[in-house]
Amino acid sequence: MERAAPGGIGPVHVPFGHIVANEKWRGSELAQGMQGKIKLVFEDDLTPVDFYLSSRSCILFVTEAELVAGNSYRKRLVRVRNSSNLQGIVIVEKTQMSEQYFSAMQKFTVLDLGMVLLPVASQMEASCLIIQLVQEQVKEPSSNPFLRNKRAQISEPSLLRTVQQISGVGKVKAPLLLQKFPSIQQLSNASVRDLEPVVGQAAAQQIHTFFTQPR
Structure with a gap:
């Protein structure tokens, strides 16, 4: 297997339908949740990556403890x-203990970095989500679910989950917003007047505030 370069930012060969996992997750609840459902290959020296879905797409998992401890995950x-x-x-472990720190992480990850952020309640839920992401790639192997040259645009299921986390949106309004504003970039640039016909005045103001308030 082609190994990652020192520091983890390098090519890793991922067999089709497999996940290459950082050795630190061996025996964890997260890894156990995936075993028997997908083939895991453990490798050393994958830092900062936790899981490779393919040679070019990866998962960074931020635990409850990391989120509570501070900004080292950044x-x-x-x-x-x-x-x-x-x-x-x-993927971030959003629990009752870490929830108060989630908003700052969301703004940093989604707005400052333009990356996809998916909250989960536990490592077991994270394992189910990772399997789902792999299955999405298997169904559409020719498409790249993480469009690097259009950082704000991501695969529809992942984008939908991200938009649902914005205050005032939720599961009902998120699909309506994405029909009108198909990327995070377009949504963040929308004015209250642009948003009102889609979600109403109150939600429009909340969304606009989310994207424009100081971070």
Whole structure:
């Protein structure tokens, strides 16, 4: 197997239908949730990446403890975001303990870095989500679910989950917004007047505030 370059930002060969996992996850609840449903290959020296879905797309998993501890996770995100070799998606463990820190991470990840952010309640839920992402790639192997040259545009299921996390949106209004504004970039640039016909005045103001308030 082709190994990652020192520091983890390098090519990794991922067999079709497999996931290459960082050795640190061996025996974890996250890895156990995927075993038997998809083939895992563990490798050393994958930092800052936690899981490779393909040779060019990867998962960065931020645990509850990391989110509560501070902003050290940001360095990992920035390294992948700045890599010309990788397209990353971020999964974060959003729990009752870490929820108060989620908003700041969401703004940093989605708005500042233009990366996909998907919250989960537990490692077991994260394992189900990762399997789903792999299955999406298998169904459409010719398409890249992490469009690097259009950073704000991502695969529809992932984009939908991201937009649902914006205050005032939720599961009902998110699909309506994406019909009108098919990327995070377009949505963030929309004025209250642009948003009102889609979601109403109150939600339009909340969305506009989310994207324009100081971070």
